[in-house]
Amino acid sequence: MGFKDQIDFSKLPQHIAIIMDGNGRWAKGKGKLRVFGHRNGVLSVRDIVEASVEMGIGYLTLYTFSSENWNRPRLEVSAIMELMVSTIHKEIENFMRNNVRLNAIGDLKMLPEKCFRELTWAIDKTSANSGLTLTLALSYSSRNEMVQAAKNIACKVKSGELNAEDIDERTFAANLYTRNMPDPELLIRTSGEYRISNYLLWQIAYAELYFTPKLWPDFRREDLYDAIIDYQKRERRFGLTSEQLN
Numbered sequence: 525m526g527f528k529d530q531i532d533f534s535k536l537p538q539h540i541a542i543i544m545d546g547n548g549r550w551a552k553g554k555g556k557l558r559v560f561g562h563r564n565g566v567l568s569v570r571d572i573v574e575a576s577v578e579m580g581i582g583y584l585t586l587y588t589f590s591s592e593n594w595n596r597p598r599l600e601v602s603a604i605m606e607l608m609v610s611t612i613h614k615e616i617e618n619f620m621r622n623n624v625r626l627n628a629i630g631d632l633k634m635l636p637e638k639c640f641r642e643l644t645w646a647i648d649k650t651s652a653n654s655g656l657t658l659t660l661a662l663s664y665s666s667r668n669e670m671v672q673a674a675k676n677i678a679c680k681v682k683s684g685e686l687n688a689e690d691i692d693e694r695t696f697a698a699n700l701y702t703r704n705m706p707d708p709e710l711l712i713r714t715s716g717e718y719r720i721s722n723y724l725l726w727q728i729a730y731a732e733l734y735f736t737p738k739l740w741p742d743f744r745r746e747d748l749y750d751a752i753i754d755y756q757k758r759e760r761r762f763g764l765t766s767e768q769l770n
């Protein structure tokens with residue numbers, strides 16, 4: 525078990541992205557409905573947000589609902605959407621007290637109107653906060669994000685605003701939802717699955733990947749400390765040799 529005092533606070537990842545997985549299995553293991561897992565997953569979200577604020581992490585991006593998740597049973601989808609509305613409503617005071625700026629990425633126009641309204645209200649209310657940027661990936665698909673970026677760039681070339689020869693990695697990154705964020709240095713996935721599932725494919729090019737068997741509703745700040753301690757032991761080489769780095 526990782527302890528906070530083992531963390532080197534001068535080498536924290538600036539941006540942590542998390543694939544919160546295992547809510548359904550957690551609930552099933554307790555003989556409950558899947559939505560019970562999602563409700564308990566919210567408690568993990570609260571603890572991880574608070575711990576990130578305490579540590580001074582700059583960006584936390586949570587995979588909350590993928591574009592593919594729309595195909596889940598209708599009742600589960602509406603329960604998750606309701607849960608989002610009620611969680612945002614309950615957490616807004618904590619966000620204000622903790623200087624958290626809420627943000628969202630994804631195809632947000634797909635969200636039910638009530639959910640979209642609550643979300644945009646909370647994003648607006650917290651927009652002047654300067655501490656942790658908490659981004660919820662909602663109705664999110666990384667491939668779709670990249671297709672949209674390609675379309676935006678194509679439009680700019682067509683209108684003469686941009687020269688095709690001038691397109692580089694920065695142009696592409698500037699047309700993604702994450703244009704104002706640094707790339708995540710650490711990606712965590714819970715529940716023992718070793719997949720990326722269409723999440724931040726461009727942005728995690730150099731991220732350290734951390735997989736844990738813990739199911740999301742069991743994931744607490746001590747588990748986040750473990751992930752950060754593990755991350756800090758890694759040598760991030762960006763294609764260089766160890767000798768070059770030293």
Ligand code: FPP
Nearest residue numbers: 544545546547548549562565566588608611
């Ligand atoms: C993945 O577990 C989890 C989700 C698709 C939903 C995540 C939502 C929450 C944690 C609650 C809402 C959060 C906020 C920020 C308001 P799964 O259902 O795929 O689990 P399984 O793989 O065990 O079936």
